[in-house]
Every structure is written in structure tokens, then in C-alpha cells.
Amino acid sequence: MPSGAPSTDLWPRLEPLLPQVQKPARYIGCEDGMQTPKHGPDETSWLFTYPDTYEIGLPNAGLQILYEVINERPDAAAERSYAPWVDMEELLRREGLPLFSVDTHKPAAEFDIIAFNLSAELTYTNLVNCIDLAGVPVHSARRADADPLIAVGGHCTYNPEPIADFVDLVVLGDGEEVIGDITDLVGEWKRSGKNAGTREGLLRALSKIEGVYVPSMYEVEYDGEFLAAVNPRYPDVPEKVEKRTVTDLADWPYPKQQLVPMTEVVHDRLAVEVFRGCTRGCRFCQAGMITRPVRERPAEQVSRMISEGLQRTGYDEVSLTSLSTADFSGIEKVVADTISDQGVGQVSVALPSLRVDAFTVGIAAELQRARRTGLTFAPEAGSWRMRQVINKLIREEDLYGAVESAYSQGWRRMKLYFLTGLPTETDEDTLGIAELGRNCVELGKKYNSSASVTVSVGGFVPKPQTPFQWFGQNTEEELRRKVKLLKNDLRGTKGVQFKWHDTRASLAEGITSRGDRRLGAVIEYVWRHGGTFQEWSEHFSIDLWLEALAANGLDVEWYVYRHRTEDEVLPWDHLSAGLHKDFLWQDWRDALEELGLEDCRWTPCYDCGACTGYGIEHVVASATPPAGGSQGTGVDLSAGGAVPVTLQTSKPIGVGGS
């Protein structure tokens, strides 16, 4: 539609469809905290879209933050959209209706930018489906000048090559600041009329913004089946795209008005992000690698966001989010203050990511004063040897200490999360998982005869921008064998419930996670053959993925199971999360030598690149690690205080990368 035309409200046409679909409240908006965006010829409009259902997408913090940040600008407007479930999609297509926003039920194609959050590779086919349902050509090369720009952000964008054909721009890193730069440029282009032949120029200009990658500005060269190079098409387009990093979380107290949905969603509670980044250095963990350095939110700001948030939303549960919440300086005080704050009534606190070596009786005691929330610990591997390989340096004693703390404070069951298919894993390591589960239940029996644990196992999928990016993923058969090994070993064990992730889904994730641009045709094939909602077991089909690879002459072995070599050009080498490739390679070699690497918050810098390359530092409130456990040293530190290493007070700040 021509820019400046009045906004279309599809509600009158959608309303008659809603009695015919499951969970119609997915499509009504109406949340507390919903913004009232003002559209016009001078306002740059964003449609923030989560490529899965409303229940999964609504709580996404990234989208909520950007939705607010954009709506605070006088020259911009933001709305939200989610993938319609298959029943709704069928009705929309039958009625000739497009993807729409839930805020004002405006057609997706009337927005200047449709921006997707990509948190999981298996949503890629939904991304394509949403673009198509919006009425926008799925291939970026076929889009007309006035078509919306398709943007993506989120953790998957550290290797966006498999979806490069479908997107116009990719954002690497924290979105808060870069989104403003993009709005400036797109706004200028919009006000100039989006004239014929100007889209390419806009994209070229966007590619020069730090943190923005425009795939169409790069040419890919192959050498047989290997990548030879990914080169910029123009001299002013950067050879390497660096991620954007917000240096101080205190400047970004968002979301200020967390959306409270009218219908049940996952994570239906207040969420306050206590820090971003993690330097524990777990080698399998992409999130920990790509979000460095650690940036803590000041404790007073956390407390204020909690009390104001609870009062505003009416929630009775708050989740303190981060990659390892027990690491937050002063976590015990924040939890205690929240639970004993009489002004907010009965409140429970959820700590979604807990390291066992930092979970203490003190925290357990505070938590149990309110309603007991579920507890999940992630030892990740069943043996100390294996945990050294993956650099999750928690001792068995740490796990037992944490588990016993919880049982002693009245919890009767907890969940333990593990990975299988890790580098160098032997059957002895795998069976260690069962052993840990059994031992935890034994501990629990001291406090409660019905004590139990859920042992949950996922197949390891190597991720880009991590030390394990060179590792050949275990075959689906091998993962299945390991799951069966555990299943047999745990058969008849009272109190241990065994759960595992579908090994075929791990294979599909492996296909997309480290692929190159040739995977675009595979994703398109799966989508064209009805393969949407691949995160849902009732819709997932591995056969479709294998068929799609075969149809495009591509090989599972080559993309998933093969170990990469040091000299291989990886599809994401031109994209940087700040980590030096030689640091990652050294860390991979260390892994194979079973060498752990301590947390760099409290030890000298390893020069991974995340701080030095961008001239930033960790922002932590405490120079000593929190009390309890081994704190990633493998040494007993239960007395608390400093780890036995040299504490570096100020870090060297390098200039302009390696």
C-alpha cells in the first residue's frame, strides 16, 4: 500500500472467524501494558513478530523491550504479531486475509519493517510462512521497493546463513540501541517516498550500521562443497559484522510495562532481567558465549522493578531472569526483600537458571517462605571428567549440596537437566547421569519418603560462535542409543522420572544450526510441504527434512555429523560476537584435554575478545563471588569469600579488535 494511507483495521473480518478456532484469545490483544501506537506517513512502523504461537511468543522479553523502546519515539510506532495456529491460518488463507497485528489488527504488510525474534532454529519454517502470510514475497531478492523490510534478531542470528534468502536485515546482539539507528534510516527513506530503485541503497546504508548484517550485500563463494569466502559486494560494506552490546543495563530498565496477557501463556509471571551475559564459560552454551560480558542491573533497580511491576501487573510471582541467576550479586537480599515486602502480598520468586554451586540453603530458605516454585538444576553432564570437557566446573558435592538444601527446605521434587552426545562422551559418562539422579533421590529420602527427581536429557547440538562449533554432532542413532542406555539403567528406579528430548528434533536442529546459504532451499522445501510448527511434536517431521536435503543434493553427514577443521571457512566467520576465533579454537583444544577454565569475572582476562574488542567491561556489583559451592573452580569454597585466584581490578581495554 502507498505509505501514508490510513491504517486498515481487520477486526471486523477476523471477529467472525474466532468462534471457529481453538484459543481465540490468542488473537485479540487487549493485554495490560498494550501500547496505543499512532501511525502516519511520518512514523516508521515496526511489527515485532514471534514465529510461534502467542502463548510462546508473548512472554519474549526481547520483543517486549523493543516494542516499548520504539513506541517511546515520537516518530515511530510498534505493534506485535505471532504465528497463527494452523486452524486460524487455514481460515485466513480461505478468506484471503493476511497476517495481522494483535494490537490494532492491522495487516502485516502495512508496516515498514516486520521484525522476527529467532530463538530456535526449528521456527525457521514458520518465519517463511509468516512472511508469506503477510503477503510479502518470501525471497528478499523478489521484493519490491515498497514492500516491508524483513528483519530478524535473537540468538539464532549468529548464523543467519540458512535463512539469508528470506531476510533483508539481521541484527546481531542487543537490540535496544541499534533499533533506533535502523529507525532513523528507514524513516528517512519512508518520508522520501520509498521510490522505485531506492531499496538497494537503503539496504546498503543499513549494512554500515554497527550490529546490522544485510545478507544481500555479500557474495558467497564455494569450493566444491566447502565455503571459500563470504565477501562484501561493495567496498563500503563491512567485511566483518560486529554485534551490538548495551554497556550498562541500568540505562535500560525495560520492559517498564510488561505485557500481561488475558489468556494463559508460558512464563505467566512478572520477569525482571537481573543481568545479561555470562562468563562461566560453559563450552556448549551459545547464549553464554554470544552475550558477553556480564552486565548486572543495579540491585536497587532490580528491587524497584520488582515492586512496581508486581503492583502494576497484579502478578503474584516474579522470575529473576538471566543465564545464571544465583550468580547475581546480592541475590539472597533481593529474594528476601521481595518475599517479605508486605505491600505486595503473597509473592513467590522463581529463579529459572540456577547453578548448583551457587544455590545455598539461604536462598532455598527464603524461596520456600512463599509458594514453592519448581526447581531446576542443570549439572549438564554425569561425570566430573565430562564436566571439565564442557567447562561446567561443578563438583558432585555441589549438586548434592544444592539438592539437599532444597529437600531440607521442604521441596519434594526437582528437575535435573543434562546433555548427552557431548564431545569425548563415553558410556560411563552417560551412565553417570543415572547415578547422579539416583543419589539425589537418596538424599531426598532423608527428608521426605516421597522425594523424587525428574532427570531430563537433551541431545547436544553444537552451535555457532562456541568452542564446540567444530564438533561433529552425534548421529541420531547414537543419541537414541544413549537415551536407551539411560532408560534401561533407570528402569525400576523408584523416585527417578526419566524424560528425553526427541533425538530426531536434535537432528533437524543440527541441520539448520550450522548450515550455510544452501540450506535456504531446504527450509523452503519443508515449508512448501506443510512443515510449519516444527517445534511441536504433532507437526514435526524428520522425514520432511531429510527428503528436503536429498531433493537439494545435500548431505546430513556433511552438515551435521562431520567434525570441522581449524582451517575451514565457517558460514558465520564474517559475523562476530566479539569472540576471537583463536580463543574459541584454543578453548576447543582445552576441552579435548579436559582442561577447565575459570570464570573470568573473578580471574584475569583470557582475552576472548568480548570486552577488549569493544572497549567495555564486566559490570558486577561485587568483586567477590557469592558464597557457597565451588564457584566454577572445582575447589570447595563453602566458607564463601574470594576464589583462590588473583582478582583483576581493572581490565586492559584494547582498541578495535584483535
Next chain:
Amino acid sequence: MRLRIAFSKHGKIRFTSHRDVARIWERALRRTNLPVAYSEGFTPRPKLSFGLALSTGHESEGEYLDVDLDPEQGADVDLAGLTTHLSAQLPVGMTATGVVVVDRRMPSLQQAVTSCTWRIDVRGVDESTVQAAIGAAIVAEELMITRERKGKEVTDDIRPLVFDLAVDQPIEDGVRLIAELGTQPRAVRVTELLSALAPPLAEPLLNEPRVLRVHQWITTDDGQRHDPMSVAAAASAPVGVA
């Protein structure tokens, strides 16, 4: 102390479920800082009790919930203005329309309500066909419906629970019906009523009717119909018990 709150539900929010509405109320009450009583145990829940569930997609001018207040702090609650305060904390489309104190010995809404009046807008039909279908239903000795219960199909005669059924007025491209349907021992749904009528009303999904609950009624032993607020108000009025 127990409060009975009346509220309405209109517009987009009508697509929320009964469970959704319960959660909406829990949050609204906390935001109003009303000292709601909580259950004991590992997972304390606010003591709220809702009346008959309203089907997802239906609107209503007569919804109710009973709220138990904390015995210690409840006495200090200022009832004047509470309706306005509650409405301010409810989403667009939901409005609190009244608050009264209820005697805790009174039967619950679920037990007490005996019938509901419904306004049903049916589109894509002509009035004479509808009149004929209704006329036939009224003189019928039985109105059989089949419904699923615990995975099995059961057949019920709903005729004894159809207290009233009439064409109210013509509307654009259709007809507005008014029906009073009994709720004891089981509440008859509007969709069940329509499915028992002659075509085209019984056609599923052909034209999804717009349904509004106009009233809920409590019929007392003397045969008088009262709404749940006036029953409560009368019972809690400071008059001597006969």
C-alpha cells in the same frame, strides 16, 4: 466477610475463557489491594468463587463472583467506590457493575442460580423460518440433544429447561431471540438449544450467533425470581429473621 461482585463482559475480551477470567480477577483484586483471604497449604490460592461459566465467545451483562476477605483486614474495606476502583483495574470490555456483602451461609452462586436469560443474535436467516422453528420447539414434548460426556455420547431432553423462547426483534440480516434456560441440575448451553431447533438454526458454524447473557436468576421457594445481587442484599439487610 464475603463480597459479591457483579460485572459485565463485552467486545474483544469475550474471547477469553472462564479460566482466563478467573486469572484476570485474581490480578485485578491484587492491584486493587483488596485484602482477599487465601487458602492454606503449599499453594495458597485466593478464595474466589465464580458463578456459572460463560462460554468462550459469549458476552454478558450479568456475571458474578464471590470474594472472601481476610477476617482481620476485611472489615476495613471501604465498599463505596470499590466498583469504580475494580473497573479501573479490569481490562477494556470488563466492567464491575456492583458490589454487595453476602452472608457466608448463603449457598454458592453455582448452587443458587436457577436460570439465565440469553439474547441470541442469529444472522443469515429470515424471521418467518425462525418463528416456525421456535413455534415447533415450544409445542414439542421433548427437545433432544446429543452431547459428549466423559468421551461418550449422551442424549438429553432439554425441553423441561427451556423456560422461555421467543423472537425479540428483527435485526440486520437476521433475528434476535430471547431465551430463558434452566441451570439445574445442569445448565443448558445456548449452542445446545440451537442444535435442538429445526434447520437452519441447528446448522453448526453456518452463522456463528452473537450471544449475550442478559441475566442470571435465583428462583426462591415462593416462585419469585431475583437477581443474585438483590438476593444477597436482602439476606444481609439488618432486619430481624422471621
